[in-house]
Amino acid sequence: MIISVMNQKGGCGKTTIAVNLAAILKKAGFDTIVMDADPQLSASRWAKQGGEAFHLTVHPLDMTKGARKVKTEIREHAETSEIVVIDCPPELREPAMLASLLADVVLVPVTPSPLDIWAAEAATELAQDARELNGNNKPVVILVPSKTNTHTVIAKDLGKTLASMEGQVAPISIVQRVVLAECVIAGSTIDIYAPHSPACKEMEALGQFVLQFK
Template sequence: MAGKVFTVAQQKGGAGKTTLVAHLAIAWMQLGRSVATVDIDPQGSLTRWQAVRAEATGGQPGFTHVQITGWRTQTEVEKLARDHDIVLIDSPPHAQTEARIAVRAASLVLAPVQPSPMDLWAVQPTLDLAAQEKRRLLLVLNRVPPRARIADELIGRVRELVNPPAVDIAESQIGNRTAYAGTLLSGLSVTEAARKTQAAAEMQALAEEILRRAG
């Protein structure tokens, strides 16, 4: 049976796509899944992190990683899915063709959205793209600040975008925590370098929830 393919997509830059990909990859690896990551973002941030991780782990990052151009995505993902339980794609922002290819290849699309007006407005093209490609999409609330009135109001607005089963929202939220960026600097993840923190608990819960939703 082919592995599950998850594409992390968001047309707005700076939404935390690559950070989410890196931490989810390790969380799933720790759950005993064989994982492959695919970087089609021209910025190549995931690939740079993977190189840091490979050095930090003595050449044993724990997962397969490839960096490719968008037009090769479908073929490469199909090949990786034959040999891995999970294939995780980091798609580019502001690139309609490449993002469409990545969404089309997915079993489930993950769209990180911060509780801010700009992110709320910017997520609609990603929702439209998933709908056009007939792919289920899971909104992931990312960089959620400590409870504040404006955050609660914006989270409520995000929930208005939900239209199950095509679009849903993850129960697990990712907080606005420095540990997510800090651990990546050393090539690790929060579930490795900060295992007893709230950040690690959040990411592990999200990883498990996504697998349950994917079936």
């Protein structure tokens, strides 16, 4: 199964969701790896921060190598691992299209501000285009409310606004929680850093939701 986490907007939670979701899926018993397609290599640095204790494999993926090579590399990993999570770069050019075409599921994290919601629309449309090109109902396009604050009206309204967009909305929000930033500093993932935290429960729920499309 290939899961691409995509949105051209930086800071919306792609890397946070890609790495923690992969960790949760691995903990659930699936042989899972992360492919770090962002030239900023945030996911790779996060893994490096954890050193030997970091239990998840993060492979850098140079998307500038050309579509053919990148496709082969992703497919090879998808053959040897049960689940491949691709942390996409913050742009919507060929690499994002490629990551969408190859994916079973595209997750588009979206933060609760109108500007960010409009930005996410472009990402979901690109993934929907890939779905039409594939012609086999893949990828499933899922908007994931990200960095939400449970107390603000805008977060409560986010689900309603997103529902009017293409793609489906995850029934789980990844709430803005300090532990999710802390676990990066600790070079750890949420399942290990704070296994009983609400943040971990939310990530597990997202994992369960995504697994239905495996």
